[in-house]
Amino acid sequence: ALCFMIPFAWPALKRHGMPSKQEWIDSFVLGGLGMWICGAFVYYGGRSTSALNIGLMYALSPVLIALLSALWLKERFHLRQVLGVCLAFTGVIWIVTRGDLLAMSSMQWVEGDLWIAAAVLCWTAYSLLLRQRPSSRDPFARLSLITACGVVILIPLTWIESQLVPDWRISWEGLWLAVIAALLPGFGAYQAYSYMQAQLGAARTGVVLYLGPLYAGVMGWLLLEQSIAGFHLLGAALILPGIYLVTVRKAGA
Template identity: 55%
Template sequence: MPASQSGPTPRELMLARVLLFIAPALWSVNYLVARWAPGVIAPHMLALGRWTVAALVLLAFCHREIADKRHLVRAEAGHFLVLGALGMWVCGAFVYIGGRSTAAVNIGLLYAASPVLIALASALWLRERFGVAQALGVALALAGVLHVILRGQWSALGELTLNPGDLWISVAVLCWTAYSLLLRAWPSAFSPLARLTLISFGGVLVLLPFTAWEAISWLPSELSWRSVGLVLAAALIPGAAAYAAYSFMQRALGAARVSVVLYLGPLYSAGVGWAVLGESVHVYHAVGAALILPGIWLSTRR
């Protein structure tokens, strides 16, 4: 959205605040996909299938706008490729690769740094207003997510070890930060949905050669109902739906405030693990929620 465009309406602000709590639930499905994917479908193939299907689904809703503005696509083509590489290639395949060799606690801790990076960079680079209340909200939410990830045992923070998977996740975190900032900083002639569609196609173009290399020289994938199901689940829920919600929230609330939705990830993943995988829910989840939810309210209020 161009920086000069008028601000969001009250209805859009209300919808954006509701989506703050829905989008992380959509993203939490990716935890299940990443957990079930090894041995069924390779990381790049999963990311390619996910964003090919997502792009086609999104295209069905905005093909008329893209057709009417097709003469403007070339002007933003470089942006679509860069954003596609950051958001669909690195934040897709790299997470699946890293998840094969690192623990969930490491992934959670590394991703917990992303909202802080986005908030700081937004204040310095995008000149977004981020006052004391917002800073306190970020601190509360970060404390809550660390409490959940560490299961209430803060002494475990000094016992973490790094492995190659952590490097893949670290790159994904940095690229997600860059994706969030550039999505806000670069103006676009397209609506958020049409822009996301074109970014998705840009991501597919970037993913194609790496997927071919992976299949030939590293890790082939099986063609089965399980692999197709994982692709469809990743494409429709944490793909098209979650990214569309994120784009809309950014336009209404700004990059720094919206970044705190990542803090809900551990709580939602705990809920998904309890409902689908039979994992237990503990007291530290409730303590984490008691810190995260007020933190989000402080961070996102006007």
């Protein structure tokens, strides 16, 4: 993702000059949280835990972001927005459990859940720090700097993993999938998230993450010929109004 970002971000990075010591520290902290823990830990956790557990725990992230934004960042969060969070959260739970809320009673907790829990907490911290530690750079240039710091952290860790994992090798298929991941979730999603943070604040932006299950359902229908079930529609009927209540601004605001 950094290879795609640098050519576009270089003019802005050059215009602002070298980052200050504090900005380097902030960028490495954010890079470690957002590019390392929030990325790698999910893959480690996914080896031993279920998609249901991952979905349910990640559904807590926007709630934590909204709550801590109000308590720590002093962002205003009205009753209307609390109602929106509750609606969207309920919609996500309905989709993740495929309309069977009793499925949560049969959940089994394993080691992978600890990896996912760490990723959820660190994504919450990333979202809050991104807002709490502002930068004079534009969002894209700042994200490029954070990504570069994340790459510096990941390079030695990747080498260590390559020595520990037997038969570790890079295939052409793996490279192609890595390019797609770099362009969409790496380049596109992080840039959109940073821009929304600057415009909406941490709490409102966090709740928009609840669109993820809806996008997954639509993409599965378009690309994988998976059917859209009734639980998808009911979940959407809860998520979309919930996000509207959280993100809409009052007239004159």
